Amino acid sequence: MPAARESLLDAAYAALARRPWSAVRMVDVAAAAGVSRQTLYNEFGSKDGLARALVRRETDGYLAGVDRALTGHGDPRERLTATAEWTVAAARDNALVRAVLTGC
Template identity: 50%
Template sequence: MSTDPVSRSARPSRPSRDEVRRALLDAAAQVFARRGIDAASLDDVAAAAGFTKGAVYSNFGSKDGLVAALVDDKVTAYLDTGLEAVSDAATPLVERAQTLGDQLTLAFDRQRDWTLLFLELWQRAVRSGRTDGAFLDRRRELHAAVTTAITDHFSQAGAPLPLPPAELATVLLALSNGLAIERHADPASVPDQLLGRVLTLVMGGGANDVRAAGPRRGS
């Protein structure tokens, strides 16, 4: 056996655990969306990622573990997209609302598989009547995070909330989910800037009220 260091360095390096996990999550999103969670096997997911089923078990333990990790991954990405879009506190609230809508619309187009998977997970949750589980737990965490972000941004802007923050968070999530579904079914019915324009109307009303009121007394 050759001990030539050049020969050793020429061998392809094994992917890290994080790289394997990422590849499996990406493959699971595609396979589950196209075949359905129940119809797809872990062998299907592993093959799509270029690994054996053992890699799935070693990283996620089971199909339920893989589904839970996929939900966590996608919800985290959704939240990161939203927070990044409105991260500049110096930008007027109405502009942040438009930017948020535009970025979420781009996410719709890039993550079509997640929209299909979301619908299946939603059906499972509704049909089972369960009030727990990875999907609902992460949805509640997302709702709480969006509620907090809304509260913080309106407070920074010194603008009155058009609705209680928790209700506004529900509206935001419902709008983004609903328009994603409509855009995938009929792209022409959901123009690129539609979500941003609606969010500007819903979330920007308070900011417009502040501007119309002019400077406060004593300022």
């Protein structure tokens, strides 16, 4: 089920890019992922469960980038600069990461 889970999260992310979360419909997410609505509910339990999983996936990706920047080559100043650059890029490119970092 990992492939279906990722497809569902991708579909939810794409839906969220087009409309506010309150307007995202589970049936539309399932259809976009090519699975049944029941599969979506079996995987996440509810719309809130889907939201939590989506935020977790996106923030995990952001934090992995922070880890790479902090453990990269160079002196501490270069690593901190790389971390700041990664943070700005991640916030610019990912609305969920931006919302987590800014609180809005």
